[in-house]
Amino acid sequence: MTTSAGLVIFTDLDGTLLDHHSYDWSPAMPALSQVREHRIPLILNSSKTAPEIAHLRAQLSNVDPYIVENGAAVIVPAHYFESAEREVKTFGTSRDQVLAVLSDCRSQGFRFQGFADMTVDELAERTGLAFEAAERAMDRIATEPLVWEDTDDALRAFQAVLAQHDLNMLRGGRFLHVMGRFDKADGLRWLMQRYRQHATSELKSVALGDSPNDWQMLAAADIAVVIRSDCPANELPSGGQFMIYSNHRGPTGWNECVLSILNQHGYAYRPTR
Numbered sequence: 341m342t343t344s345a346g347l348v349i350f351t352d353l354d355g356t357l358l359d360h361h362s363y364d365w366s367p368a369m370p371a372l373s374q375v376r377e378h379r380i381p382l383i384l385n386s387s388k389t390a391p392e393i394a395h396l397r398a399q400l401s402n403v404d405p406y407i408v409e410n411g412a413a414v415i416v417p418a419h420y421f422e423s424a425e426r427e428v429k430t431f432g433t434s435r436d437q438v439l440a441v442l443s444d445c446r447s448q449g450f451r452f453q454g455f456a457d458m459t460v461d462e463l464a465e466r467t468g469l470a471f472e473a474a475e476r477a478m479d480r481i482a483t484e485p486l487v488w489e490d491t492d493d494a495l496r497a498f499q500a501v502l503a504q505h506d507l508n509m510l511r512g513g514r515f516l517h518v519m520g521r522f523d524k525a526d527g528l529r530w531l532m533q534r535y536r537q538h539a540t541s542e543l544k545s546v547a548l549g550d551s552p553n554d555w556q557m558l559a560a561a562d563i564a565v566v567i568r569s570d571c572p573a574n575e576l577p578s579g580g581q582f583m584i585y586s587n588h589r590g591p592t593g594w595n596e597c598v599l600s601i602l603n604q605h606g607y608a609y610r611p612t613r
């Protein structure tokens with residue numbers, strides 16, 4: 341059955357559109373070309389920084405807005421909506437405020453090393469990233485990844501101090517991420533409002549993700565796609581939205597689910613202009 345609703349797709353990157361290990365997205369190419377053909381906005385929404393996503397977005401020939409650093413900000417290209425300027429919409433605490441709290445924590449005796457404490461060469465060496473890639477990872481708007489060099493007890497005390505300053509700590513694959521109280525759903529809600537102002541038909545949001553830091557984004561979407569991964573499923577969103585579970589992991593699962601949604605809903609976002 342088809343509906344007359346247009347779609348806007350929000351997607352996580354690592355383990356969702358990109359293979360968790362190789363970062364390859366080629367298995368998703370059939371669905372990606374259908375998305376482009378139907379002029380459905382595809383919003384990349386990841387923990388990566390603005391330069392990191394911009395780099396990938398160019399490789400994907402994507403021209404849509406994108407959401408960076410786990411929901412810290414939405415970047416809207418110039419002339420995309422009504423503004424002739426590139427827009428950066430931020431949610432919550434800035435990186436300067438985060439770094440000020442971290443500097444306080446260090447003077448209280450907590451031991452850790454953040455990106456702000458490293459040179460590009462040091463980060464490249466620690467992560468195995470090429471110099472240019474390390475530079476892109478360091479160009480941050482609102483979040484600070486760090487390596488914990490203290491005890492587990494100290495980490496619990498550290499988290500309590502962060503909470504007093506209205507900051508969150510998210511555990512990533514390699515680093516701890518200190519950030520304000522925002523998540524990947526904030527940018528989804530803000531962008532859907534913008535799209536709805538420009539749409540001539542009903543719009544539905546589709547969100548795809550594979551990890552707990554995606555669940556708020558999935559819970560805020562009309563159609564939520566859980567891409568198969570090794571993460572425990574007991575924290576899945578339960579906002580009453582339409583849920584789809586992929587059979588395959590990463591970009592193969594992305595391709596399978598997006599093609600199936602397009603078969604059912606297959607209509608594009610039609611801007612009024």
Ligand SMILES: [Mg+2]
Pocket residue numbers: 352353354355356549550551
């Ligand atoms: Mg992921």
